Amino acid sequence: MKNMKKLLCLALAAMLCAVCFVGCGKTEADVTTAATDASTEATTEATTEATTEATTEAPAVKKTLTMATNAEFPPYEYYENDKIVGIDAEIAAAIAEKLGMELVIEDMKFDSIITSVVSGGVDMGMAGMTVTDERLESVNFSVSYATGIQSVIVKTGSDVKTLDDLAGKKIGVQLATTGDIYASGDYGEDNVIKYNKGADAVLALIGGDVDAVIIDNQPAKVFVEQNEGLEILGTEYAVEEYAIAVNKENTELLNQINGALEALIADGTVDTIVAKYISAE
Numbered sequence: 295m296k297n298m299k300k301l302l303c304l305a306l307a308a309m310l311c312a313v314c315f316v317g318c319g320k321t322e323a324d325v326t327t328a329a330t331d332a333s334t335e336a337t338t339e340a341t342t343e344a345t346t347e348a349t350t351e352a353p354a355v356k357k358t359l360t361m362a363t364n365a366e367f368p369p370y371e372y373y374e375n376d377k378i379v380g381i382d383a384e385i386a387a388a389i390a391e392k393l394g395m396e397l398v399i400e401d402m403k404f405d406s407i408i409t410s411v412v413s414g415g416v417d418m419g420m421a422g423m424t425v426t427d428e429r430l431e432s433v434n435f436s437v438s439y440a441t442g443i444q445s446v447i448v449k450t451g452s453d454v455k456t457l458d459d460l461a462g463k464k465i466g467v468q469l470a471t472t473g474d475i476y477a478s479g480d481y482g483e484d485n486v487i488k489y490n491k492g493a494d495a496v497l498a499l500i501g502g503d504v505d506a507v508i509i510d511n512q513p514a515k516v517f518v519e520q521n522e523g524l525e526i527l528g529t530e531y532a533v534e535e536y537a538i539a540v541n542k543e544n545t546e547l548l549n550q551i552n553g554a555l556e557a558l559i560a561d562g563t564v565d566t567i568v569a570k571y572i573s574a575e
């Protein structure tokens with residue numbers, strides 16, 4: 295076994311060298327991709343050793359951790375200039391760092407995230423995503439890292455004051471979110487207008503196309519702050535848990551993510567990240 299490991303190390307070191315030569319003049323990203331491909335064949339243990347031994351000859355190689363998200367959901371994920379920032383982006387980066395991996399974020403429509411996790415196009419889905427029984431049929435979820443509340447945004451002075459008042463009204467939601475799923479069930483598919491972005495649902499509310507928007511409380515607060523004449527109803531529509539979605543076959547990654555996430559929760563890193571984006575009430 296020891297010899298086998300040595301052999302793998304040598305083989306890998308040779309491969310890394312080759313990558314190094316081929317890589318001259320390439321961008322760092324290219325080298326990382328190439329090196330990752332080469333290392334997939336070796337065991338993780340061997341990879342770690344080989345990487346350490348080879349540091350003088352080759353740049354450090356990191357396996358990538360690809361995360362699917364929908365960066366339309368402040369303060370969890372949104373664009374700041376060209377960069378995706380937010381609570382999820384930072385927690386994911388901390389997880390990747392703990393696992394010695396390089397985080398790559400892929401922005402997509404919210405309803406494509408689970409599909410991408412299932413197809414293996416990405417390693418994980420992290421998007422302020424609620425754990426639901428239906429989603430658990432297609433993916434596994436990590437331990438929860440946050441609580442979400444579905445809340446109702448209306449125009450100030452609206453005659454919608456309670457959840458009951460929503461009956462027969464037009465409700466705007468982000469497509470395929472729990473807000474969409476619950477509202478469609480409770481108030482009827484015909485009364486629920488689905489938008490690709492939560493912000494578009496809010497614009498529809500401002501424009502008078504819908505009477506209310508059902509969306510998670512933190513983005514709701516951001517949208518209400520950014521636009522005049524809106525308010526959030528005092529009643530909570532649903533309370534939920536956010537977690538990271540992982541392919542059902544990939545229990546090894548799920549365990550790694552859980553280990554890292556639990557440590558980051560225990561040592562206060564998650565709280566620190568949350569506090570950076572959400573001021574305590």
Ligand code: ARG
Nearest residue numbers: 364367421422423424471472
């Ligand atoms: N928590 C809700 C859900 O899982 C909404 C999440 C929307 N997230 C986003 N990044 N757009 O359905």
